[in-house]
Structures are given as structure tokens and as C-alpha cells.
Amino acid sequence: MGASRQLLRFVIMGAPGSGKSTLALRIIKHFQLKKFSSGDVLRDNMLRDTEIGVLASIFMAQGKLIPDDLMTRLILQELKIFTQYNWLLCGFPRTLTQAEALDRVYQVHLVMNLNMPFEVIRQRLTARWIHPASGRGYNLEFNPPKAVDVDDVTGEPVIQRVDDKPETLIKRMKVYENQTKPVLEYYEKKGVLETFSGKETNQIWPCMHAFLQTKVPQRHQKTQLPHKEKSL
Numbered sequence: 126m127g128a129s130r131q132l133l134r135f136v137i138m139g140a141p142g143s144g145k146s147t148l149a150l151r152i153i154k155h156f157q158l159k160k161f162s163s164g165d166v167l168r169d170n171m172l173r174d175t176e177i178g179v180l181a182s183i184f185m186a187q188g189k190l191i192p193d194d195l196m197t198r199l200i201l202q203e204l205k206i207f208t209q210y211n212w213l214l215c216g217f218p219r220t221l222t223q224a225e226a227l228d229r230v231y232q233v234h235l236v237m238n239l240n241m242p243f244e245v246i247r248q249r250l251t252a253r254w255i256h257p258a259s260g261r262g263y264n265l266e267f268n269p270p271k272a273v274d275v276d277d278v279t280g281e282p283v284i285q286r287v288d289d290k291p292e293t294l295i296k297r298m299k300v301y302e303n304q305t306k307p308v309l310e311y312y313e314k315k316g317v318l319e320t321f322s323g324k325e326t327n328q329i330w331p332c333m334h335a336f337l338q339t340k341v342p343q344r345h346q347k348t349q350l351p352h353k354e355k356s357l
């Protein structure tokens with residue numbers, strides 16, 4: 126893939142709270158990829174009170190996945206806007222049906238999987254806060270907002286996600302085990318899966334960054350910055 130003129134089609138996967146969004150933000154800072162998050166698309170629909178948003182909020186609050194046909198139609202439709210760009214999908218696909226539907230339209234070149242102990246995830250999610258309109262995420266321990274309870278950019282309130290409640294998290298982890306883990310096997314068989322294990326973003330990121338430098342053609346790499354960053 127390295128030398129080809131193909132557009133880059135990357136995916137980042139991992140259990141809820143494993144750091145997909147946090148690492149995706151670092152990736153797009155260093156590499157020319159558009160980040161596309163299924164959770165953000167759903168939350169945007171929820172904020173705008175669309176039909177999809179109303180439906181999504183019911184499934185999400187129960188820790189369930191949004192049905193495949195709806196989700197796939199939504200994401201493939203939204204992705205059309207990015208046809209001319211390299212992209213990085215965050216949170217999609219989450220089931221085998223979604224992965225197969227994506228495959229029918231795009232060739233995925235690389236899937237980065239985050240592997241992290243459940244206890245770390247549980248601790249992180251009790252302290253996760255988000256700005257719903259932008260999807261910007263905070264963590265009271267790891268990257269707190271500059272001012273208490275408000276988004277750094279807009280000054281609007283940040284909230285805790287209803288699906289981060291401990292009982293909903295347990296359900297989401299089961300869904301991840303049963304429905305999303307098979308997607309990892311699917312990509313493994315295709316030879317595009319790369320797994321990164323660790324407990325901290327700052328530990329995983331240098332490995333991921335170094336790996337991506339070998340996968341992303343030079344022309345799609347942004348000016349090199351030091352590996353270590355203070356936040357985000």
C-alpha cells in the first residue's frame with residue numbers, strides 16, 4: 126500500500142473507553158486523514174432530535190447497538206462526503222454485518238485495535254465527560270476541561286454520557302465481546318489487523334505513531350512533532 130496513490134481507508138477499534146477517540150485525534154494531528162466517528166454522528170442526530178437520533182437514544186441508553194441496517198445506511202451515506210479524502214473510522218464497523226457492508230464499498234487497508242484491561246476502562250469511564258455538539262471528550266483525571274464543567278472551545282457545558290453509567294457499561298462490554306470481537310477475527314484473516322496493548326494513551330501512542338509512519342506515505346504525513354504530548 127505504501128507507495129500506491131490509493132486513498133487511505135483506516136479503522137480504529139477497541140472496547141468502549143479504550144481510547145479510540147483520544148488516539149484518533151492524535152492520529153489526525155500527525156497524518157492527513159479525516160476522522161469519522163459513528164458515536165458522534167449519532168449524538169449529533171440526538172441533539173438535533175432527528176428520527177434517527179430519537180431511535181439511537183433508546184438503544185444507546187440501554188447499552189445496545191443501533192440495528193445494523195440503520196447504522197450501515199447512515200454511515201455509508203455520510204461517508205460519501207469524504208470520498209475524496211483519506212479517512213479514519215472510529216466506532217464503525219462494530220458487527221460482522223457492518224464490516225461486510227463496508228467491504229462491499231471500500232477496501233479497508235488497516236485496522237488498529239486497542240487492547241486494554243476492563244478495570245482500566247471502568248475507571249476511565251466514571252471520569253469521562255463530553256461536549257455533545259462537537260464530540261470533544263474530557264477526563265477529570267487525564268485531560269480535564271480548563272474551566273470546571275465547560276468545553277474549552279465553546280464554553281458550553283460538558284456532560285456525562287448516560288451510557289457510561291456502571292450498569293450500562295457492563296452491558297456494552299458484553300455487546301463488545303459478543304458482537305464486535307468477531308470483527309477483529311474477520312480483519313485478522315484479511316491481514317489488516319494491528320493490535321496495540323497498554324493501559325495509557327501516552328504509552329500506546331508512540332508505538333502507534335511509529336507504526337503509522339511506516340504505513341502512511343510521506344505525502345500524507347504532517348510536519349513531524351515530538352512523540353510526547355502533554356495532553357490529548
Ligand SMILES: Nc1nc2c(ncn2[C@@H]2O[C@H](COP(=O)(O)OP(=O)(O)O)[C@@H](O)[C@H]2O)c(=O)[nH]1
Binds near residue numbers: 142143249
Ligand atoms: N486516565 C486516563 N484516561 C484516559 C487516557 N486516555 C484517554 N482517557 C480518557 O478515557 C476516556 C475514554 O477515552 P475515549 O477516547 O473517549 O475512548 P473511546 O470510547 O474508545 O473513544 C475519556 O474520558 C478520555 O479522556 C489515559 O491514558 N489515562
Ligand SMILES: Nc1ncnc2c1ncn2[C@@H]1O[C@H](COP(=O)(O)OP(=O)(O)O)[C@@H](O)[C@H]1O
Binds near residue numbers: 140165184192223
Ligand atoms: N457502529 C455502530 N453500530 C451500532 N451502534 C453504534 C455504532 N457506533 C456507535 N453506536 C452506538 O453509540 C454508542 C456509543 O458509541 P461510541 O461513541 O463509539 O462510544 P464508545 O466507544 O465509548 O462505546 C454505542 O454504545 C452504540 O449504542
